[in-house]
Amino acid sequence: MIVIVALGFVLVAGPAIAQGTAGQQPPATPPAAQAPAPKPEAPVPFPEGAKVAYVIVQLIADSSSQGKAATARLQGLEKKLTEQIQERFKALEASRTKLQQGGSVMSPQAVSQLQKEIEKQERDLQFAQQDAQNELNELRQDLLEEFQERLNPVLEEIRREKGLHMIFSAGDGGLAAADPGLNISGEVIKRLDAAKPAAPAEKK
Template identity: 25%
Template sequence: MARKLLAVGLGAAALLAGAGPLVAQEAATAKIGVFNADRIMAESQAGQQALALFNQLRDQRLSDLQVQEEEINNLRQQALGATPNTLEAAQLQRQLEDRMLQMDRLQEDVQTELANRQNELTGDITQQVGQIIETMGQEEGYSLLFNAIQSGLVFVDPAMDITPEIIRRLDLINPGPGP
């Protein structure tokens, strides 16, 4: 019985050993590509347009926040200059606390607005890139395509980088403003 189990075990091991080179051979012929999603957003015309719109909104909102901060600083200076334990000092302190609370709310609103706007601006691009990657995978026979940023890869042969082709195809879908 033990001899029969040993024979079965050795037979299975031989099968696996024989399959090993076959699996390795298939893996060696697999076509693998890598892309950099950050580069696609930074270098494509659609990504640059989205980034410009986002930066414009962000700069505007930061400017609004700076105006609020300056007003708070002015109130703070007034409160510090007021005679302690007077009605004026108490009113200024209350105004300061109210403005600081408003500022906190405004900062939260700005963060939410910017996050939503970024998602709006990049959502269509991300979807288009996904479709381009799927099409390229099918057309060019890729077995695996990795996002270099999220993949954990530590080295990639530059010949495997399909980022420029994805950017080219994305720019064909979304041509930038004319000259």
């Protein structure tokens, strides 16, 4: 039986979908200012007779082909959704400008109609922002689960081969010190990359 302690990691897309207020423009999503992914350490011989090992799961997610592909999918969806939100906001701003610049020469009925349209556009924008964020969160969760499903068998395979009792997850604040030779992250990355990609699960 494999025992993994504090196995946690994240897939980073960038800033969340902007939640603009009624009178403010949601800022365009800039490229994510991310810290460079940690590089795999130079291989150190695995200590003979050791019964435990550890992995840096964030390193595996950042460095493996599947982790990179998952992050790219997440970033692609975020880019598409952000562009859709920006288009809605541009339409809202156009209506606001029309009311501000031409309201004085419009009939009361036309002004009232335009104001109602602006209110509708504001509501639609807020709903679209929330829907976009939910869609992004759902994909992130799906990708994390897919990655975990691919990772666990590899960890179990290595655990059996090395006769390990436990594999710990470092990088989460739970490992104070360890022999670097116990770090099997590089081996996990190689095996993940060598494995045949799993077919994406069909949505019910």
